[in-house]
Amino acid sequence: MYRTRDATLPNDKVYGLLGMNSDDPGATDLSADYTISWEVLFRQLVEAVLGRQVYARTNDEAAVIEARACAFGRGSLVDKETTSNDTQKVEITSKDGSGYLGGKTQWTLQASVEPIQEGDLVCYLQGASRPTILRPQEDYFIVIMISVTPPET
Structure with missing residues (x-):
């Protein structure tokens, strides 16, 4: 931002x-x-x-x-338009303990300068209390959102 x-x-x-x-x-x-x-x-x-x-x-x-990170989801469906209240809707496909992609949840997040894209990773960085959204590159990751609040379950 x-x-x-x-x-x-x-x-x-x-x-x-x-x-x-x-x-x-x-x-x-x-x-x-x-x-x-x-x-x-x-x-x-x-x-x-x-x-x-x-x-x-x-x-x-x-x-x-x-940082060490643990990826637990991936952006699987992204609404490319932000709403009038500057939010973006994203479907996150979760990863289970065995590494397989499974359940899907809808997240409504504050819009960021770099919109979330399909394939972006949702992970916890070691020591962080909230998830981070990263975009994989060839040999590094770009931080898209450093600290997001996941939806309440």
């Missing part, structure tokens, strides 16, 4: 999103501090969202998150 915000410094994008997304600005240890580097801020942000069991690093061209 931060990719669509006009900001000169990467830090501004993070601080802007914190202000937009939190009812309680004190909910994380993050606060606007322009004395820290982008690399330090990115690590703090990833730790606040995903927990301390992931590793994050940046350079001038990319941000990298390394």
